[in-house]
Amino acid sequence: MKESLIKADTHLPRAEGADRPVVEVGVGVLFRPDGSFLLTSRPPGKVYEGYWEFPGGKLEAGETVEHALARELHEELGIQVDPGAIILWREQLVDYPHALVRLHFCKLTVWQGELSMREGQSFVWESLPVKVEPVLPGAIPVLRWLEEESSPG
Numbered sequence: 001m002k003e004s005l006i007k008a009d010t011h012l013p014r015a016e017g018a019d020r021p022v023v024e025v026g027v028g029v030l031f032r033p034d035g036s037f038l039l040t041s042r043p044p045g046k047v048y049e050g051y052w053e054f055p056g057g058k059l060e061a062g063e064t065v066e067h068a069l070a071r072e073l074h075e076e077l078g079i080q081v082d083p084g085a086i087i088l089w090r091e092q093l094v095d096y097p098h099a100l101v102r103l104h105f106c107k108l109t110v111w112q113g114e115l116s117m118r119e120g121q122s123f124v125w126e127s128l129p130v131k132v133e134p135v136l137p138g139a140i141p142v143l144r145w146l147e148e149e150s151s152p153g
């Protein structure tokens with residue numbers, strides 16, 4: 001089956017032309033017992049600064065999605081996560097002007113430690129429909145999937 005692709009900001013030129021490598025990214029949807037989920041703002045200095053997203057980051061060489069995400073959540077949020085508690089959920093390819101990324105979205109309900117924003121981000125526990133904006137193009141499908149999962153039938 002052909003992988004679904006989102007094209008973001010199509011009016012902007014693409015870096016590196018058509019044959020650019022795919023950057024693999026682990027992304028966490030952290031749920032509290034009341035069903036709310038965590039959104040964080042992209043830190044100052046990063047592309048799409050200030051946009052709301054789910055926390056996560058790029059896989060390093062040799063890492064699994066679960067290990068990369070556990071590492072990123074510790075680096076960004078200061079929490080301890082057992083890679084075994086990370087549930088792989090969905091994938092989405094996104095074509096951005098700066099990179100072609102494959103997002104590996106994961107669900108997570110268990111972690112240790114208090115949240116501390118180590119990169120100058122803001123955070124919010126949200127529920128549908130989310131109130132914060134703008135949401136990163138590559139995070140928007142998650143909101144749709146959560147909506148689908150919460151509606152009967």
Ligand SMILES: Nc1nc2c([nH]c(=O)n2[C@@H]2O[C@H](COP(=O)(O)OP(=O)(O)OP(=O)(O)O)[C@@H](O)[C@H]2O)c(=O)[nH]1
Pocket residue numbers: 025026027046047048053054055056057058059094096099101103136137138139
């Ligand atoms: N963390 C995260 N990244 C996302 C989401 N949606 C989405 O398109 N992305 C994209 O995935 C890539 C993640 O890169 P990043 O910059 O957050 O990762 P990182 O912390 O490893 O980056 P660094 O190399 O600047 O340290 C970016 O191109 C970002 O635009 C999302 O919901 N969460």
